[in-house]
Amino acid sequence: MLLRPPFRPRNAADVRRSARFASALALIGGLSACQSVVLDPAGDVARQQGDLVVWSTMLMLLIIVPVMALTIFFAWRYRASNAEATYQPDWDHSTKLELVIWAAPLLIIICLGALTWVGTHLLDPYRTIGRIDADTPVAGNVRPLEVDVVALDWKWLFIYPEQGIATVNELVVPQGRPLQFKLTSSSVMNSFFVPAMAGQIYAMPGMETRLHAVMNRTGDFAGFSANYSGAGFSGMRFATRSVSEADFAGWTARVKSGATGMLDRAAYLDLEKPSENNPVAHYAAIEPDLYGAVLDMCVEPGKMCRSEMMAIDARGGLGKAGIRNVAMLSYDKYGRQASAAANANPDAATRRELAWVRALCNQQPGMAPDNTVAAPASMRSLTGAGLSAPQSITLDDSRDHAGPAAPAHTLLISRN
Numbered sequence: 439m440l441l442r443p444p445f446r447p448r449n450a451a452d453v454r455r456s457a458r459f460a461s462a463l464a465l466i467g468g469l470s471a472c473q474s475v476v477l478d479p480a481g482d483v484a485r486q487q488g489d490l491v492v493w494s495t496m497l498m499l500l501i502i503v504p505v506m507a508l509t510i511f512f513a514w515r516y517r518a519s520n521a522e523a524t525y526q527p528d529w530d531h532s533t534k535l536e537l538v539i540w541a542a543p544l545l546i547i548i549c550l551g552a553l554t555w556v557g558t559h560l561l562d563p564y565r566t567i568g569r570i571d572a573d574t575p576v577a578g579n580v581r582p583l584e585v586d587v588v589a590l591d592w593k594w595l596f597i598y599p600e601q602g603i604a605t606v607n608e609l610v611v612p613q614g615r616p617l618q619f620k621l622t623s624s625s626v627m628n629s630f631f632v633p634a635m636a637g638q639i640y641a642m643p644g645m646e647t648r649l650h651a652v653m654n655r656t657g658d659f660a661g662f663s664a665n666y667s668g669a670g671f672s673g674m675r676f677a678t679r680s681v682s683e684a685d686f687a688g689w690t691a692r693v694k695s696g697a698t699g700m701l702d703r704a705a706y707l708d709l710e711k712p713s714e715n716n717p718v719a720h721y722a723a724i725e726p727d728l729y730g731a732v733l734d735m736c737v738e739p740g741k742m743c744r745s746e747m748m749a750i751d752a753r754g755g756l757g758k759a760g761i762r763n764v765a766m767l768s769y770d771k772y773g774r775q776a777s778a779a780a781n782a783n784p785d786a787a788t789r790r791e792l793a794w795v796r797a798l799c800n801q802q803p804g805m806a807p808d809n810t811v812a813a814p815a816s817m818r819s820l821t822g823a824g825l826s827a828p829q830s831i832t833l834d835d836s837r838d839h840a841g842p843a844a845p846a847h848t849l850l851i852s853r854n
Contacts, residue, residue: 480659480680481635482571483561483651490557497546497553563639563649567616568813571654576813582616582650585609586729589621589628589641589663591712592670597701597729601690604701606709606719607676612686613656618810619649622733624710629665632678638664644735644744648810653680670714677718693720701728703737710737 477488516523559565567582569575586597597604609632611617621630621641631638636651656679663674681689699705701721706728728737736743 475633475659479634480655480657481632481651481653482569483567483636484634485654486557486561487637490553490561493553494550497549501543501546561637562811563637563647564809565650565811566618566813567650567652570614570616570652576616580616582618583611584618584620585611587619587621587630587641588729588732589623589630589667590710591625591668592663592674592714593709593716594630594661594663594674594676595706595709596676597724598690599724599726599729601694602723603690603693604721604724605693607716608718608720609661609676609678610686610689611653611678611680612683613653613680615652615683617649617651617653619651620729621647621649622729624732626667627665628663628667628674630661631664632659632661634659635678640665644733646733650810656680656682656685668712670712673715694722696720696722698722701725703728703731703739706732706737 476484477492479485479488514520567576584599586599588595588597593607594609595604595606596609617635619630619639621639622645623641623643625643627640627642629638629640630649632651634657635653636649639647639649641647659678659680661676661678663671667674699721700723701709702725705721706725731737731743734743734745735741736746
């Protein structure tokens, strides 16, 4: 009769080894199923950014790999049991070794600096798209598709001015056509990010940022907010679809015919209210100047636009008569309705004051300067041949500061 040996409990070391082994297996299993969107994207801009990451990593490995190999070599060569190793306790300097130690990292840093400088300016989000892919330049007669993006609490609004439609939490773009995104926010700073298309870029209230990109293949991709913005941040995701030109035209027609309602100022103010995990929504028509009013922070009826206040400031203010207008500008997310209510039914004196202010301001809400940068002469990835200095930031301070006031429609532009 065979007797089973008594159960022997495992000691703590065995448990730790088993836990590490199980964790390693789980990690390997997870890595086998993941897809590296950053290194295998669908957009040419994201692909060039991925190439920049790869080349930078390769350059750094030129130092890391030899250092790791030499660490193992020295540990083995000068182990205590190796009697043949030379023991030199008083050795402290070698000119040749110092040259190698300092020259090699210096060369790597120079190469990394050149690569990142060229890549940073070549992939400037304000720079127009000069190529569809490595072999296909953009045709001269192709107009980029403009998409106006508004980060709301907590959802994304996409306005297609050319098509006259708008969507919530759904971005559909045609494959092979340059894209121009204009981005702003309704309340707090946010970050727009579609890893398969291009790098992330901030969206901020009262400011406009721009992003140029292109999609090289069709498919469904993920877009999301990459900047924490409050309680509903985790659900601030949107579907991104790249489709053919014919499918994009068909989708636009379906939105126009199937969606109900127009996205005017009243509908926007209702949509702007904080909400979480919003489903996809479509609008068959949009108010033409809606995005400009959002950018100029004056969607509410009777509310002064930032461009108007900037024009007043440029003229030195309006004195006592400007008190009411300052109240109209105040950006209190949940209290600014008071200014709109106060001006909903103005008396004769208030009407004269408002008319006078607007006549001075020459109101053009939402008109932001176009700070796009032309594509470089060479379309080869990361070479930057013929690349001029960025024009979207000026360091020239020689202009006459006492000259004429800035136009009323000048807004702040953020370079992020």
